[in-house]
Amino acid sequence: MAEAREKATVTLEIPIGPQHPALHEPILLRVFADGEEVIDVEVVTGYNHRGIEKLCESNSYYRDLFLVSRTCGICNTIHADVYTRALEQILGREPSQRARYLRVLALELERIHSHLLLAATIAEIVGFDTLFMLIMRDRELVMKAKEILTGCRVHADYYMPGGVRRDIDEVKRSRLLEILNKLEPRVHKYITLFEEDPTINSRLLEVGVIKPVDAVKHGLLGPIVRGSGIDYDIRKLEPYDAYDEIPFNVIVEKGCDSFSRMMVRWRETVESIEMCRYVLTHLPQGEAVVDEKRLPRAFPKGAAFTRGEAPRGELTYYVESAGGPNPYRVKIRTPSLNNLINSRFVYVGLSVADVPVTFASFDPCISCMERIVVIDRRRQVKKIVSFRDLALRRVRV
Amino acid sequence: MRDPSEILAKYGAEEGLIKPSTRVYQVDASRIRELVQELVREYGENRVFVSTIVGIDRPQDGKIEVDIFIEVLGFKPAYCIKVLVPRDDPRMPSIVDILPSALVGELEAHDVLGVVFEGNVYLRRPVFVPEEIASKGAYPLRKDFKV
Incomplete structure (x- = not known):
């Protein structure tokens, strides 16, 4: 070029x-x-450039857990999740069934608010400021839900090898369901608006077309590749946490343009609301919170390559342990890097x-x-x- | 259609597993282009892409390890192609003209570890590393780089 x-x-x-x-x-x-x-x-x-990978090498695995989740503010829980699963692979630990479900809940709430944020941004860019404000208002509901679940609106710090750091009780569970019930009709309203509004359509349809072959060849990920008709979703291809037990559809659009990418995100938002509802109504009994004092300080030798489907696409972590309390190498490949x-x-x-x-x-x-x-x-x-x-x-x- | 592991095994020995399911094949730098070309020929350019490239400094062996994680759509786990290059002259052929998805990985490995991907016309410094570090010719992810 x-x-x-x-x-x-x-x-x-x-x-x-x-x-x-x-x-x-x-x-x-x-x-x-x-x-x-x-x-x-x-x-x-x-x-x-914040040098997070280098910093990880000089900090313990557990300090790194809080460091890597600060790689991104919007999608911090998926960073913590993928890193935590890499540590679990090296340690040979498994989270409890309840913890797996709660992890999915946090991840899907994050996907909803991330997609809503982008929808609002797109609305602003195409000149529809009122829609921007309406979507951002409703995104607050999800931020509240995330706070109820994890204790924090943005940085959840919710993950720990072997489980999660907070559990929910019946009161929180019903409050979360209420929020989802309130949010769902509004999301459907916005989808209709995106589908029918002539301003949005004229600014997004057939703009920025990416052919399926180009999307794969250049390693584009997430809603971009799915908006070009490729059903590449790590949650389905390599299920982690409780994704193998929770029913959901991989959303694919074939328009290959900016509009298709937005519709993938909107339809994924609806799927995520359904998934959250499923988790809350099928939450297994048992312990979810891990006793952090009992976690081993030193790690055995080994390496792990774990992946997860972040709101923007596949996120990968490579973590290598040479034995001892600090990792030898941590490599983070965020989807935005490729995209x-x-x-x-x-x-x-x-x-x-x-x-x-x-x-x-x-x-x-x-x-x-x-x-x-x-x-x-x-x-x-x-x-x-x-x-x-x-x-x-x-x-x- | 052949499993990608059959093609990978032709070019290098299997070196075990990165948990949970990534199989590692050590391939000589001189054969990497040939291998990638065969993968693209077999599966088509609409099914093969580089997921990530992980550079690891191994000063105790005098090597830099370049792990290329390749994804073939339709085959579940990613495959890791491990290439070892000498630490004092870390050079290997670029694959970016065959697989454009390798661009960001090659740029990053060059920027943080100094691996030169011969044939990549887009290689430059700095890409991610701050100017004051890049201008000194330092590579932050080498183990002898002190923060």
Whole structure:
């Protein structure tokens, strides 16, 4: 693509990023365009390297549990879950049946609020601010549910090798069911809105098309690959926790565009609500909370490669123990890493105004794009415009 | 259709299991491209992708281990292709032109451990590591790098 950039006439270079207060973490997209048409996009990262993998090597396995869950604020429970399962593999421990169900409950609540957050962001980007506020209001219900279950709205710190750290009683169980019952009709209302609203349709349909072969070839994950018709979901392919016992469907859409990716997320939200309800009504009896004082400090030699389906796609952890209290190597591969860096090919041929909505349809776990500098290379003029104006096509470039 | 383990076994010896179910095959760096090409020929480019690339520094052996986790759709567990490169000159052929999904893994392993993937035109530094560390030519995930 670099050669394509050299051959074509690049009349514009548009840096999108690296700061954006609404999304999370910074990234820069250098968009090279010929008039309105995008010729190439360079994804520039490294603004927020925190060295978590290196830090993990100098901390104990248990401190690392709290460290890795801070890799991401939105999807912290799946990080803790996949890391915890890697430790359990090395230790040879199994969580109790009740703990498995509670783990799924926390993970699915997280999926619901993550998908709602992106739906709200997409609504804002396409210029539907009222919808943004309505979805964010209803997302609060899920945050409350997560607080009831784990004790915290955002960072759950809910997982521990062998089980979970808090259990729920009958009062909490019925409160959670009430919240789900309140949320479900609202989600259906939003789905109808997304399906029928002409503004949303015209901004998402046939924008950012990814063919199934390209999605797999470039290793794209989660709702992106499922939005291109591939039923790749680790919960079904390699069931973990209690996913082999809880009925659910893998959601696949065949439109391959930004709209399909959003519909995958919406339909997954409905599935997740059903799964949460199933867990709450079929919760096995027994102990779920692990006695942390009895956990071994030193780990035997060994390695584990565990995976989980995060809201944004497959998350993998490689944990290696050389014996002793600290890991030898921890490698985290988040889905956003594949989805954002390997996806530059998608932007080629799009119009500049479609870049933000396509980028957002990947559910970037990154903050980036409130203010954009538009540089006219011919006239050597710089102009700062808002991300929203660009998305709403208010900019003449 | 053959199981991917049959093809992998042709290129290297099976070296056990990463828990819970990932089989490891140690392959010589010079044969890695040939192996990946055969996988793509057998299953098609719409079924094979690189899940992740894990670089591990092994100073006691004077090696850097590059573990390429490959996923073949339709076959359940991921497979790990283990390549050992010398620590003082860590070079191996790139597979990014055959499997574009390897891009982010190669960029990262180059950035944090200094592995050079020959033929990858997108390799650059810094990608993730801060500029002040990359400009010194330091690689943070090497064991001798002190925080």
